Amino acid sequence: MAGYGNQPIYIVDPSKERTTGKDALSMNIASAKAVASIVKTTLGPKGMDKMMVNIMGDITLTNDGATILEEMEIEHPTARMIVEVAKTQEKMAGDGTTSAVVMTGALLDKAQKLIETGVHPTVLVKGYAMATQKALETLNNYAVTVEKIDRDMLEKIAHTSITGKASEMARGHLAQICVDAIYAIENEGKVNVDKDIVMAKEVGGNIDDTELINGISIRKEALHNEMPRRIENAKIALIDTDLVFAKTNTNSKLHVDSAEQLFDFKEQEKANFRALIQKIIDTGANVVFCSKKMEDYALHFFKEANMYATRRVKDEDMEVLSYSTGAALVRNVNEITADDLGYAELVEQEDEHEEKTYIKGFKDARTMTILIKGGSEHVTDNIERVFDDALHVVKSVYEDGTIVPGGGASEIEVAQALRKYAASVEGREQLAISAFADAVEELPKAIAENCGFDTIDTIINLRAKHGTVKNAGLDVETGDVIDMLEKGIVDPLRVKTQAIKSASEAAIIVLRVDDMLRAREQAMMDVKPEHNVHNYDATGML
Numbered sequence: 001m002a003g004y005g006n007q008p009i010y011i012v013d014p015s016k017e018r019t020t021g022k023d024a025l026s027m028n029i030a031s032a033k034a035v036a037s038i039v040k041t042t043l044g045p046k047g048m049d050k051m052m053v054n055i056m057g058d059i060t061l062t063n064d065g066a067t068i069l070e071e072m073e074i075e076h077p078t079a080r081m082i083v084e085v086a087k088t089q090e091k092m093a094g095d096g097t098t099s100a101v102v103m104t105g106a107l108l109d110k111a112q113k114l115i116e117t118g119v120h121p122t123v124l125v126k127g128y129a130m131a132t133q134k135a136l137e138t139l140n141n142y143a144v145t146v147e148k149i150d151r152d153m154l155e156k157i158a159h160t161s162i163t164g165k166a167s168e169m170a171r172g173h174l175a176q177i178c179v180d181a182i183y184a185i186e187n188e189g190k191v192n193v194d195k196d197i198v199m200a201k202e203v204g205g206n207i208d209d210t211e212l213i214n215g216i217s218i219r220k221e222a223l224h225n226e227m228p229r230r231i232e233n234a235k236i237a238l239i240d241t242d243l244v245f246a247k248t249n250t251n252s253k254l255h256v257d258s259a260e261q262l263f264d265f266k267e268q269e270k271a272n273f274r275a276l277i278q279k280i281i282d283t284g285a286n287v288v289f290c291s292k293k294m295e296d297y298a299l300h301f302f303k304e305a306n307m308y309a310t311r312r313v314k315d316e317d318m319e320v321l322s323y324s325t326g327a328a329l330v331r332n333v334n335e336i337t338a339d340d341l342g343y344a345e346l347v348e349q350e351d352e353h354e355e356k357t358y359i360k361g362f363k364d365a366r367t368m369t370i371l372i373k374g375g376s377e378h379v380t381d382n383i384e385r386v387f388d389d390a391l392h393v394v395k396s397v398y399e400d401g402t403i404v405p406g407g408g409a410s411e412i413e414v415a416q417a418l419r420k421y422a423a424s425v426e427g428r429e430q431l432a433i434s435a436f437a438d439a440v441e442e443l444p445k446a447i448a449e450n451c452g453f454d455t456i457d458t459i460i461n462l463r464a465k466h467g468t469v470k471n472a473g474l475d476v477e478t479g480d481v482i483d484m485l486e487k488g489i490v491d492p493l494r495v496k497t498q499a500i501k502s503a504s505e506a507a508i509i510v511l512r513v514d515d516m517l518r519a520r521e522q523a524m525m526d527v528k529p530e531h532n533v534h535n536y537d538a539t540g541m542l
Helices: 021-040 065-071 077-093 097-116 121-142 151-162 168-185 259-282 296-304 315-325 377-400 409-422 429-440 442-451 455-466 493-511
Strands: 002-004 007-009 016-020 050-053 059-062 197-203 211-213 216-218 230-239 287-290 308-310 342-348 357-360 368-374 402-405 472-474 481-483 490-492 515-519
Touching: 021 065, 021 077, 021 097, 021 493, 050 065, 059 065, 059 377, 065 077, 065 097, 077 097, 077 377, 077 493, 097 121, 097 429, 097 442, 097 493, 121 409, 121 429, 121 493, 151 168, 151 377, 151 490, 168 211, 168 368, 168 377, 197 216, 197 377, 216 315, 216 368, 230 315, 259 296, 287 315, 296 308, 315 342, 315 357, 368 377, 377 402, 377 490, 377 493, 402 409, 402 493, 409 429, 409 442, 409 455, 409 472, 429 442, 442 455, 442 472, 455 472, 455 481, 490 493
Parallel strands: 197 368, 230 287, 287 308
Antiparallel strands: 002 007, 016 515, 050 059, 211 368, 216 357, 230 342, 342 357, 402 490, 472 481
């Protein structure tokens, strides 16, 4: 607000909350650090789990950083931006979300301490940018090359990702499934995990019963006992609408003078519906998946045509079937043609009494299904999240062919390189680069803390051993510092580089903000009950 004479001049809307200068920066840094502190205890193989209960009473039990932040109802804008860091990390690398968030909080914490000593945020922004480039260069030089055919190393990558999750006891079996799935869907050196691998969950049995299926598995069965349970060279129709008798218009009136007229009307309805079903049969289809209702009357005609048919297929299953078989989702049966059909080498309901159908052998797709089994819904949900992370990290290594030692070894390598680099930089940017090195070391500190080890002793041992053993990292079981490559504890290079880029970019954005305007929440105006809109009709008050 400015003034001219005795008249105030409002430059900024007075209804907005405004925070400026160091207050704005401190508030934003505090919110980012708060988010980081929430997920920090989940970091590493010995990290703790978080239990989240929504307003419906549904429980989510996980230590996956992306899932935790997604389930939380975060309001502060800076905190929401940190959540976006996790989403970006998940999208680009598939894992390392917790590391990216914790590093963001650490970078801002170190920056705040320098700001309090008089270092300007602009200097920190420049220093952090320089440190980021040096850290990425160091990691690329530190990386180890892996061949695509090195199955043993790919399984070690999956092992490292799964370790610390609720399914850790079965990590050997799950790691094998991950690698088998990646090899199965590989196409010219590229892997599309999100499209070519389907997760199906089944409560019952235990984690060791989880299996990889070549094709698609859906929890449906043939609707008639006399329908075939096995169809080779399947021509598949995907009907995304109701297969029911046509309804007359709501405002229509039917005058019937005799029972014969009513009978004729019913017969005409059946004839029209029969013609509709015949359009599907005439395309040459021998398998019908319907996502909605299907009249029992239709089953008779599909049975007579020796076709397999089922109904109320989930929308996500219909989308997978469409992608894999090449079939179009038909929403107007009157317009269906043979070109709308998809193909599979085999559609089979293996057990006549089991509600499960397999679709296998596609022309262009390489779709595989991981059938997850567990003792409860919470267990299967957790395993699904484990597979999501593990598959993506194996994909990263398969496509990039590069790994780095785990157990904090890569972070120590980066921190030491940054401190050496800082000594060669003139000006206050040197302080920012050194602060960046300290922030990177917060990751192995957090891992050690979550294991119950002393963080100071751990960092001292890591620094000392790293001078002679370049791959030295923390053994979370014993607390010793050992060679991580020999131990088989490795991480994808992509996960580490993306975490540094995401954390650095988020920290720089926060440091550049010195003025924050926020609209105040406005309460709804009280309305007298007699003036409520629901108490009026078209002509006046009821």
